[in-house]
Amino acid sequence: MEMWYTEEHRKGVRWSLKVKESVYTAQSEFQRIDIFDTCDFGRVMTLDGLMMVNEKDEFIYHEMIVHVAMATNPAIKRVLVIGGGDGGTVRELVRYPAIEKIDMVEIDEMVVTAAREFLPYTSGGLEDERVTLHFKDGIEFVRGLKGAYDLILVDSTDPIGPGEGLFTHAFYTDCFEALGDQGILINQKESPFYEHTAREMKRSHEKIIRIFPVVKTYQYHMPSYPSGHWLFGFASKGLNPGEFDREAWEALGIATRYYNPEIHKGAFMLPTYVEEMLSE
Amino acid sequence: MEMWYTEEHRKGVRWSLKVKESVYTAQSEFQRIDIFDTCDFGRVMTLDGLMMVNEKDEFIYHEMIVHVAMATNPAIKRVLVIGGGDGGTVRELVRYPAIEKIDMVEIDEMVVTAAREFLPYTSGGLEDERVTLHFKDGIEFVRGLKGAYDLILVDSTDPIGPGEGLFTHAFYTDCFEALGDQGILINQKESPFYEHTAREMKRSHEKIIRIFPVVKTYQYHMPSYPSGHWLFGFASKGLNPGEFDREAWEALGIATRYYNPEIHKGAFMLPTYVEEMLSE
Numbered sequence: 001m002e003m004w005y006t007e008e009h010r011k012g013v014r015w016s017l018k019v020k021e022s023v024y025t026a027q028s029e030f031q032r033i034d035i036f037d038t039c040d041f042g043r044v045m046t047l048d049g050l051m052m053v054n055e056k057d058e059f060i061y062h063e064m065i066v067h068v069a070m071a072t073n074p075a076i077k078r079v080l081v082i083g084g085g086d087g088g089t090v091r092e093l094v095r096y097p098a099i100e101k102i103d104m105v106e107i108d109e110m111v112v113t114a115a116r117e118f119l120p121y122t123s124g125g126l127e128d129e130r131v132t133l134h135f136k137d138g139i140e141f142v143r144g145l146k147g148a149y150d151l152i153l154v155d156s157t158d159p160i161g162p163g164e165g166l167f168t169h170a171f172y173t174d175c176f177e178a179l180g181d182q183g184i185l186i187n188q189k190e191s192p193f194y195e196h197t198a199r200e201m202k203r204s205h206e207k208i209i210r211i212f213p214v215v216k217t218y219q220y221h222m223p224s225y226p227s228g229h230w231l232f233g234f235a236s237k238g239l240n241p242g243e244f245d246r247e248a249w250e251a252l253g254i255a256t257r258y259y260n261p262e263i264h265k266g267a268f269m270l271p272t273y274v275e276e277m278l279s280e
Numbered sequence: 281m282e283m284w285y286t287e288e289h290r291k292g293v294r295w296s297l298k299v300k301e302s303v304y305t306a307q308s309e310f311q312r313i314d315i316f317d318t319c320d321f322g323r324v325m326t327l328d329g330l331m332m333v334n335e336k337d338e339f340i341y342h343e344m345i346v347h348v349a350m351a352t353n354p355a356i357k358r359v360l361v362i363g364g365g366d367g368g369t370v371r372e373l374v375r376y377p378a379i380e381k382i383d384m385v386e387i388d389e390m391v392v393t394a395a396r397e398f399l400p401y402t403s404g405g406l407e408d409e410r411v412t413l414h415f416k417d418g419i420e421f422v423r424g425l426k427g428a429y430d431l432i433l434v435d436s437t438d439p440i441g442p443g444e445g446l447f448t449h450a451f452y453t454d455c456f457e458a459l460g461d462q463g464i465l466i467n468q469k470e471s472p473f474y475e476h477t478a479r480e481m482k483r484s485h486e487k488i489i490r491i492f493p494v495v496k497t498y499q500y501h502m503p504s505y506p507s508g509h510w511l512f513g514f515a516s517k518g519l520n521p522g523e524f525d526r527e528a529w530e531a532l533g534i535a536t537r538y539y540n541p542e543i544h545k546g547a548f549m550l551p552t553y554v555e556e557m558l559s560e
Contacts, residue, residue, distance in 0.1 A: 004294075012298030012319030014284075018291070039292030040474075057473075060551070193337075193503050194320075221501065221509035221551070223473050228508020229501035262549040269546025271340070271501070271538040 005036065005044070007051055009226035010194055017041055024118055028110035030162045035118045041224060045086060045119060047111070047157060051224050053086045055121055062122070063259040064220040064267070065232055066092035069151050069184045071249040071264055072234075072241045074098060076150040080178070082138035082166065083188075084155030085111030091125030095254050102131045103149075105142075107162050109135040139165045145178035152179060154187035159200050167200065169207045176211050176237075185235040189217060192274040193227035201231060205278050208235050216241055217278060218267035220258070231274075241268065285316065285324070287331055289506035290474055297321055304398055308390035310442045315398045321504060325366060325399060327391070327437060331504050333366045335401055342402070343539040344500040344547070345512055346372035349431050349464045351529040351544055352514075352521045354378060356430040360458070362418035362446065363468075364435030365391030371405030375534050382411045383429075385422075387442050389415040419445045425458035432459060434467035439480050447480065449487045456491050456517075465515040469497060472554040473507035481511060485558050488515050496521055497558060498547035500538070511554075521548065 003019040017038040024035040034046045042055025053061075066089060070076060077100045081089050085106040093102055104126070106112055112133065115123040126133065134141060142152070152175050157163035165171055166187075175185050189204055191197040209215045212235035222230045234241050246261040270278075283299040297318040304315040314326045322335025333341075346369060350356060357380045361369050365386040373382055384406070386392055392413065395403040406413065414421060422432070432455050437443035445451060446467075455465050469484055471477040489495045492515035502510040514521050526541040550558075 010320045013321075014294075014296040016294040016296065018293070040290045041293075193501075219501070221473075221499070221507075223507040223509060227501075227503040229503060257553045258551040260552045260555070263551055266546035266549025269542040269549075271543055272540045273537045275540070 005038065007049065017044065024114055026110060026114065028108050030108045033111060033114055035114060043119060045115070048161060050158070052157070053088060053119065053122060054224055057222060057224050058088050058122060060220055060222055060258045062088035062092050063256050065089055065153055065155060065186055067256065067259040068218060068234065068241055068264055069186050070096055071261065072239055072244045073150065073182055073184060074248055077101065078149045080105065080142070080149045080152045082142070082152065082154050082156065083163070084153070086115045086119055087123035087126045089153055089155045090131055091122060094125045094128040094130065096252070100130060103134060104131060105134045105136055105138045107135070107137050139171050142171070142174045142178050147180040148178050150180055150183060152185045154185070156188050158190070167204050172208050172211050179237060181237055182239060183237050184239060185212065187233040189231040189233040191225065191227050191230045192277055193229050197226065198277060202277055202280065204233065208233060212236060214238060214240055216268055217270060219270060220267060285318065287329065297324065304394055306390060306394065308388050310388045313391060313394055315394060323399060325395065328441060330438070332437070333368060333399065333402060334504055337502060337504050338368050338402060340500055340502055340538045342368035342372050343536050345369055345433055345435060345466055347536065347539040348498060348514065348521055348544055349466050350376055351541065352519055352524045353430065353462055353464060354528055357381065358429045359431045359433065360385065360429045361433045361435055362422070363437065363443070364433070366395045366399055367403035367406045369433055369435045370411055371402055374405045374408040374410065376532070380410060383414060384411060385414045385416055385418045387415070387417050419451050422451070422454045422458050427460040428458050430460055430463055432465045434465070436468050438470070447484050452488050452491050459517060461517055462519060463517050464519060465492065467513040469511040469513040471505065471507050471510045472557055473509050477506065478557060482557055482560065484513065488513060492516060494518060494520055496548055497550060499550060500547060
């Protein structure tokens with residue numbers, strides 16, 4: 001018998017991984033959670049059948065969501081992670097000794113419980129003493145906060161299901177208020193390649209540029225996500241990701257497999273069609 | 281009835297496109313050629329079942345194989361294209377008025393004949409009067425030439441089947457000899473992500489650095505190729521792709537959808553794991 005996991009990237013585009021063994025399946029209050037071992041991508045976690053994290057390329061996503069902001073402002077002390085239940089984003093954050101406090105707000109406790117048990121490669125950082133877990137709705141958590149964080153990372157699923165409210169104008173405004181003067185917001189900004197994700201990318205971008213004075217977009221190669229061409233948004237109250245102290249970041253001695261100060265610059269250099277979509 | 285095209289990216293990784301209609305199937309002396317219409321990628325051509333070109337993302341590959349070299353040296357007059365039977369590379373080249381001569385050497389005449397009939401979106405440039413088609417083995421064509429070209433583009437399939445000889449030390453040496461003093465060689469350099477393509481990337485790189493004084497690697501997002509993360513090699517007798525006249529290229533007024541002078545720079549900024557593989 002052969003078992004295959006198939007994700008429908010479009011109605012007429014499917015991506016399939018050969019499965020060795022199913023490890024965990026559950027239906028939480030919010031979504032279906034599956035963990036299974038694959039031949040080529042190691043251990044995988046899907047939410048509602050969509051690829052969230054796998055052992056082979058999660059380093060790309062997690063390094064790129066964290067290190068661009070941290071290199072731009074190495075003085076960041078207070079961090080809020082919204083989503084990110086697998087723990088990979090926190091794993092990269094705890095590598096910075098200057099960070100004093102990490103609040104992680106994940107709506108679905110079962111995702112974290114499953115990650116702790118079955119995904120040691122991402123969840124290890126959650127045990128760091130600077131980390132506090134809040135099993136709450138990130139939208140409500142951030143509402144009403146004033147200057148409480150230096151960095152907010154929106155490590156969300158697509159804007160369907162539990163992740164939907166993390167793509168709204170009200171949420172981005174609350175994030176702006178929750179950030180201090182040197183604040184940075186990084187958000188999962190979808191992909192420009194297929195129409196449905198490009199639409200969400202544009203909608204997210206249109207909202208953020210009305211709120212933050214500095215708004216940039218950077219790209220990364222994520223083979224396990226549809227099209228492999230994905231984006232993060234960088235928004236701040238003034239800090240520019242192009243002006244960072246390369247030597248200061250290198251002096252931290254953080255070994256990475258994807259991120260480096262060169263790709264930090266190069267990732268902001270986008271294809272013409274993406275630039276055009278963002279300026280429409 | 282549903283018809284799906286499936287490419288095996290790895291034994292345990294499959295990528296499938298829903299097919300509207302089969303357009304053309306033939307077995308040439310060298311390979312099996314298939315052309316079909318898909319729901320999401322428009323008209324597709326495969327060789328021996330592997331994705332070569334499709335209407336949706338061919339612009340990325342063809343712009344990136346051509347414009348980086350042409351922006352680096354806008355004085356290029358004599359160009360040799362090896363492979364590239366669909367015509368897309370030539371289509372981008374003929375947009376440069378300074379180019380005087382384009383020799384395209386494609387081993388498989390049936391690929392060109394099929395492209396001319398069924399792939400007007402790539403093959404149109406082949407009718408340009410500066411283009412001469414040679415239905416020959418590129419390896420033999422280039423052997424013994426001295427300083428005959430300013431630019432050689434190796435627009436090849438993977439190093440299996442007809443493309444194999446285009447990844448050898450002898451072939452790269454012949455290319456070096458066939459180039460003038462300002463010569464540039466661009467080659468399809470596979471992908472760093474999966475083990476089998478990464479191995480070919482490294483083998484190709486190891487050979488070229490022993491022959492050319494300037495050797496660089498640049499990346500692009502190619503959703504229809506395995507992993508979506510692909511590379512071209514840039515090798516020259518002295519010209520550095522980082523030193524190019526941005527304004528001169530922009531003054532040509534060549535409208536592009538992926539390439540631009542920013543991504544020209546950014547594409548050379550590679551992930552750490554790729555840099556490490558290349559320097560091993």
